[in-house]
Amino acid sequence: MRLFNTETGQKEELVPVEPGKVKMYACGPTVYDYIHVGNARPVIVFDVLRRYMEFRGYDVTFVQNFTDVDDKIIDRANREGVPCEEITERFIKEYFTDAQGLGVQPATFHPRATEHIGGMLEAIQTLIDKGCAYAVGGDVWFRTAAFKDYGKLSGQNLEDLQAGARVDVNSVKENPMDFALWKSAKPGEPSWPSPWGEGRPGWHIECTVMVNHYLGKTIDIHAGGQDLTFPHHENEIAQSEALNDCKFANFWLHNGFLSIDNKKMSKSLGNFFTVRDAANAYGYDAIRMFMLMSHYRNPLNYSGEILVQAKAGLERLYTAVENLEFLLKNGCRGELCSPAEQEFLNGLSVYKDRFIEVMDDDFNTADGIAVIFELVREINAATAGASDPSKPFVEGCLAAIRELTDVLGLLYAQADGEADLDTKVETLIEARQQARANKNWAEADRIRDELKDMGIILEDTPQGVKWKRG
Ligand code: AMP
Numbered sequence: 001m002r003l004f005n006t007e008t009g010q011k012e013e014l015v016p017v018e019p020g021k022v023k024m025y026a027c028g029p030t031v032y033d034y035i036h037v038g039n040a041r042p043v044i045v046f047d048v049l050r051r052y053m054e055f056r057g058y059d060v061t062f063v064q065n066f067t068d069v070d071d072k073i074i075d076r077a078n079r080e081g082v083p084c085e086e087i088t089e090r091f092i093k094e095y096f097t098d099a100q101g102l103g104v105q106p107a108t109f110h111p112r113a114t115e116h117i118g119g120m121l122e123a124i125q126t127l128i129d130k131g132c133a134y135a136v137g138g139d140v141w142f143r144t145a146a147f148k149d150y151g152k153l154s155g156q157n158l159e160d161l162q163a164g165a166r167v168d169v170n171s172v173k174e175n176p177m178d179f180a181l182w183k184s185a186k187p188g189e190p191s192w193p194s195p196w197g198e199g200r201p202g203w204h205i206e207c208t209v210m211v212n213h214y215l216g217k218t219i220d221i222h223a224g225g226q227d228l229t230f231p232h233h234e235n236e237i238a239q240s241e242a243l244n245d246c247k248f249a250n251f252w253l254h255n256g257f258l259s260i261d262n263k264k265m266s267k268s269l270g271n272f273f274t275v276r277d278a279a280n281a282y283g284y285d286a287i288r289m290f291m292l293m294s295h296y297r298n299p300l301n302y303s304g305e306i307l308v309q310a311k312a313g314l315e316r317l318y319t320a321v322e323n324l325e326f327l328l329k330n331g332c333r334g335e336l337c338s339p340a341e342q343e344f345l346n347g348l349s350v351y352k353d354r355f356i357e358v359m360d361d362d363f364n365t366a367d368g369i370a371v372i373f374e375l376v377r378e379i380n381a382a383t384a385g386a387s388d389p390s391k392p393f394v395e396g397c398l399a400a401i402r403e404l405t406d407v408l409g410l411l412y413a414q415a416d417g418e419a420d421l422d423t424k425v426e427t428l429i430e431a432r433q434q435a436r437a438n439k440n441w442a443e444a445d446r447i448r449d450e451l452k453d454m455g456i457i458l459e460d461t462p463q464g465v466k467w468k469r470g
């Protein structure tokens with residue numbers, strides 16, 4: 001498979017360092033609030049990349065961190081008058097509620113920066129010993145001039161960056177591009193003891209150390225939102241390569257922005273919707289569908305209208321699967337495929353081939369979804385026309401759809417059954433009441449039979465219709 005590498009600006013063949021195994025890291029959220037829909041984009045698209053690589057047979061180790069020491073966390077803790085850990089615990093929990101709702105599989109590891117302070121202190125000391133960092137008054141700075149490739153990810157060089165940087169005359173830095181590895185403690189902030197005094201780590205060194213700890217010195221894929229390319233990822237490269245004298249990440253993947261009215265959705269601009277609110281309005285699975293209907297690198301505009309369209313598309317897929325499941329339960333002839341049915345099932349492999357082709361090309365989920373719609377259209381046509389399909393035929397159709405929707409993590413809301421069954425039963429009961437009100441007794445009886453086939457027993461009581469599972 002080929003992936004677009006920000007560093008080279010090209011699509012390149014994925015060749016893992018260790019054959020068959022992929023080591024991947026994605027920068028995770030800073031946990032001081034609910035995540036917004038923009039934050040959910042990397043979470044969803046890189047979950048799909050991980051699933052797809054597994055589908056293609058790779059053994060994937062996927063790490064996504066939590067940034068749990070940061071100015072914004074400290075601000076919120078001070079505002080609420082509670083310790084920082086209370087804020088981070090709360091929003092890590094809320095993150096998992098949203099991630100699970102969005103059908104995102106937990107990463108192999110979800111480290112928190114504060115669990116790795118020891119590793120950060122070691123890394124900073126080594127950088128100082130190697131002449132790549134210097135301490136001034138309790139702070140430690142990375143010496144960008146000591147890393148000759150500084151700027152290689154974002155395609156800039158140190159001189160140009162320096163020329164463009166605002167120079168602070170009071171700065172103790174040797175170069176305006178030098179960045180903090182360790183920050184001396186200010187009153188009221190969380191801090192840890194260090195050889196340079198009480199303080200806390202800079203954001204960039206956190207990721208470098210967690211990457212090295214869980215995945216090693218050279219990893220296959222490092223991912224994050226496009227805004228992290230510079231300076232965050234550039235600085236991660238400088239630190240890791242200066243430390244380990246080897247390449248840090250072979251692939252750099254960046255998702256495009258989610259915008260509102262063509263402005264990046266962000267906390268600071270105030271133009272954001274939380275995932276929680278959007279999920280209440282449209283459903284978590286509609287948000288996932290909406291994200292995957294576009295290529296992950298393209299800009300994506302958020303609007304209620306597109307969410308509604310995504311939901312409608314998803315509904316078509318759910319309906320197709322429900323119809324097949326219904327046929328399986330109620331309307332299937334014998335256990336053997338007819339030759340024509342077998343031929344039809346064999347023919348469905350073209351959709352899988354096509355799906356792999358588009359997903360192998362920088363995991364183009366937009367085209368992948370288009371392939372799934374074509375597959376569903378063909379299956380709908382075949383089953384609607386079949387007077388008496390066989391069980392293996394219907395099972396084969398169902399499996400062909402599920403195999404591909406599972407790679408994208410779609411249709412999971414239906415899989416966790418109970419709640420959906422309840423909704424379906426209530427809807428049918430309501431339809432039956434309607435039929436009776438219209439004196440359409442035949443239809444009312446038909447619905448009663450349909451419910452009976454689903455194992456549902458109805459009881460007409462003075463308080464209305466009650467139901468139970470038989
Ligand atoms: P933060 O919590 O701000 O560090 O962001 C967590 C992740 O969400 C990072 O990978 C960001 O690049 C990403 N992100 C933030 N805002 C957006 C947006 N509007 N569109 C896409 N990705 C975003």
Ligand code: ZN
Nearest residue numbers: 027028207232
């Ligand atoms: Zn990071």
